[in-house]
Amino acid sequence: MGNRRLVSAALPALIIAVGLAVAPLTAQTPTAKPFTPPPSTYSPPRTPWGDPDLMGVWDYQTVIRMERPKELAGKARFANEAEYEAWAMTNAPNRETETGVGAYNEWWNNRNFVTNLNTSLIVDPPDGRYPPLTPAAEQRRKEILAKANELASWEDYHALVRCIASQTPNGPQAYNSGTYIMQSPGWIAIIRERLDTRLIPLDGRPHVGDNIRHWNGDAVGHWEGTTLVVETTNFTDKQRMGGMSGASVPAGIPFGNFRLVEHFTPVGPNRIEYYATVIDPTTWTTPWTFNLPWERDDDYKMFEYACHEGNYALTNSLRGERVQEAEAAKQREAGK
Amino acid sequence: MTRIRAITNVAGCVVLAMVCVAVEWSAGQGPLPQTQIPRTPDGKPDLNGIWQAMNTANYDLEDHGAGPSPFLLAGAIGAIPPGESVVEGGRIPYRPEALVKRNENRKNATPAKPGRNLAADPELNCFLPGVPRATYMPHPFQIFQSQKLIWILYQYSYARREIPLGTSTEAPYESWMGWSNGRWEGDTLVVDVTGFNDQTWFDRAGNHHSDALHVIERYTPISAYHLMYEATIEDPKVFTRPWKLAMPLYRRIDRNARVLEFKCPELVEELHLGQYRKVTPTR
Numbered sequence: 001m002g003n004r005r006l007v008s009a010a011l012p013a014l015i016i017a018v019g020l021a022v023a024p025l026t027a028q029t030p031t032a033k034p035f036t037p038p039p040s041t042y043s044p045p046r047t048p049w050g051d052p053d054l055m056g057v058w059d060y061q062t063v064i065r066m067e068r069p070k071e072l073a074g075k076a077r078f079a080n081e082a083e084y085e086a087w088a089m090t091n092a093p094n095r096e097t098e099t100g101v102g103a104y105n106e107w108w109n110n111r112n113f114v115t116n117l118n119t120s121l122i123v124d125p126p127d128g129r130y131p132p133l134t135p136a137a138e139q140r141r142k143e144i145l146a147k148a149n150e151l152a153s154w155e156d157y158h159a160l161v162r163c164i165a166s167q168t169p170n171g172p173q174a175y176n177s178g179t180y181i182m183q184s185p186g187w188i189a190i191i192r193e194r195l196d197t198r199l200i201p202l203d204g205r206p207h208v209g210d211n212i213r214h215w216n217g218d219a220v221g222h223w224e225g226t227t228l229v230v231e232t233t234n235f236t237d238k239q240r241m242g243g244m245s246g247a248s249v250p251a252g253i254p255f256g257n258f259r260l261v262e263h264f265t266p267v268g269p270n271r272i273e274y275y276a277t278v279i280d281p282t283t284w285t286t287p288w289t290f291n292l293p294w295e296r297d298d299d300y301k302m303f304e305y306a307c308h309e310g311n312y313a314l315t316n317s318l319r320g321e322r323v324q325e326a327e328a329a330k331q332r333e334a335g336k
Numbered sequence: 337m338t339r340i341r342a343i344t345n346v347a348g349c350v351v352l353a354m355v356c357v358a359v360e361w362s363a364g365q366g367p368l369p370q371t372q373i374p375r376t377p378d379g380k381p382d383l384n385g386i387w388q389a390m391n392t393a394n395y396d397l398e399d400h401g402a403g404p405s406p407f408l409l410a411g412a413i414g415a416i417p418p419g420e421s422v423v424e425g426g427r428i429p430y431r432p433e434a435l436v437k438r439n440e441n442r443k444n445a446t447p448a449k450p451g452r453n454l455a456a457d458p459e460l461n462c463f464l465p466g467v468p469r470a471t472y473m474p475h476p477f478q479i480f481q482s483q484k485l486i487w488i489l490y491q492y493s494y495a496r497r498e499i500p501l502g503t504s505t506e507a508p509y510e511s512w513m514g515w516s517n518g519r520w521e522g523d524t525l526v527v528d529v530t531g532f533n534d535q536t537w538f539d540r541a542g543n544h545h546s547d548a549l550h551v552i553e554r555y556t557p558i559s560a561y562h563l564m565y566e567a568t569i570e571d572p573k574v575f576t577r578p579w580k581l582a583m584p585l586y587r588r589i590d591r592n593a594r595v596l597e598f599k600c601p602e603l604v605e606e607l608h609l610g611q612y613r614k615v616t617p618t619r
Binding site for chain 2: 048151152153162163164165180183184185187189191196197201205206208212214215302303304305306307308309311314315318319321322325
């Protein structure tokens with residue numbers, strides 16, 4: 001049952017986003033104002049070829065949710081670390097290990113890794129909440145939710161459960177969120193312990209053609225001062241937003257083609273301020289941006305994440321559904 | 337900047353092509369003048385780039401003639417292209433019982449019915465390919481290099497390897513891609529790989545190993561556009577002696593060459609799970 005609910009939270013649905021072709025870059029929506037991160041005076045070390053050197057393992061575990069909690073409405077930031085810590089200790093899910101369901105799992109998780117004085121990850125809109133969905137997207141969301149408990153095929157499960165992909169942009173996740181940044185002249189690689197590698201050319205090349213669609217999209221990047229700016233398009237329309245930040249993302253948000261602009265601003269030797277701006281006029285009435293601080297973690301060792309190789313959970317779950325249906329049919333027959 | 341460098345490289349290739357002809361193909365026997373190998377500022381060979389093997393080793397490491405498709409309906413599209421052995425001496429030195437297992441694997445390589453068939457070629461199931469197979473699958477891979485370590489990021493599924501160049505560490509657990517320790521020997525990157533499970537095959541022809549597998553890889557640049565790749569395979573449970581395979585790797589210089597997504601777990605879901613799809617009753 002617990003599994004069933006988790007799966008439901010992963011927004012089962014097939015989103016056939018017909019006609020949601022990514023807008024050519026020359027024809028952006030006028031409302032898609034470019035997000036500019038706050039400037040940083042920190043001067044990072046340089047690679048031998050002169051790029052800012054971000055290489056190493058980073059992590060972004062946090063207890064801050066995507067949206068600002070209602071009780072913190074009007075308060076964009078904690079006054080200081082003490083206030084943040086006090087809030088984090090009382091509001092992190094199941095931190096109390098003596099009581100409460102899920103406490104055992106929570107002990108292994110490490111959501112309080114990166115100190116963040118913002119009260120929400122979303123920094124734009126300034127109220128720290130998602131902007132309204134477009135009417136069409138709201139309608140799609142309702143349709144998706146109506147079928148949320150239907151586990152007819154593997155396509156009704158989240159891509160992570162299917163061992164295909166986590167999510168781009170990636171929000172906080174409960175575990176294994178270590179991420180290696182590796183660089184070579186003209187390239188940057190973002191290597192997530194779980195499943196995904198993003199290979200980002202920095203040489204000014206165009207995106208791949210429209211017919212090539214990736215679970216993590218097609219990324220191209222460039223440096224603006226010491227900030228890495230990455231623009232990603234060519235997302236598949238099969239991805240769901242549920243994996244982006246676990247339970248903190250409202251269920252049923254359609255997650256199709258969109259344009260993603262990310263800023264990675266190093267602000268100290270051990271910290272990158274990461275900003276992700278989602279621009280999708282077919283889904284959201286305005287672009288929105290979340291800010292997730294990344295912290296260097298030299299002690300983190302990334303291991304093999306052989307997920308699909310041992311993925312009996314998906315087989316067993318689907319098989320279980322079919323067995324239950326067969327049992328129910330048998331009982332209906334018997335009751336006739 | 338990049339374009340200018342690319343043009344220079346192409347010009348360099350024309351010059352190199354003439355030199356290449358005179359070079360023995362085996363590593364160490366006749367490398368190009370050292371100045372023609374790209375180098376990092378610290379003087380090591382610069383392996384950064386996108387590389388790919390161009391041979392039929394993934395079908396069968398040993399000599400193999402053309403063969404029909406294992407799937408009748410695939411016709412000539414699925415037919416097996418011929419290729420000569422990449423194994424030194426031609427044959428893999430199996431122990432007798434291990435050769436029997438290889439021949440069984442070969443029969444089971446493609447299953448007769450759908451499902452998650454563990455007797456089949458692991459590639460058919462989109463399982464991680466192991467080493468050295470990841471190198472010669474029909475997909476490119478990208479090398480990222482720093483003074484401290486090397487990452488090899490393969491296009492196939494989520495295959496990748498982190499290869500530290502510092503102090504060697506022991507494999508902490510068993511894995512599909514093994515545990516890699518790298519070091520430079522002159523201009524050769526030597527990677528010692530242990531900690532394998534016994535689940536991967538070397539090719540589609542059922543060539544196999546045990547969890548005692550120990551692979552020593554050697555990556556030697558022989559031009560700006562070619563690496564010589566050698567892998568020494570030790571596994572006393574399966575082979576009577578260590579043996580070696582070798583092949584060149586080619587730099588992908590296609591316009592805007594890049595590694596794309598090949599997330600094959602999605603591509604085998606119908607195979608593995610199709611029998612559990614809900615069938616809506618028709619009335």
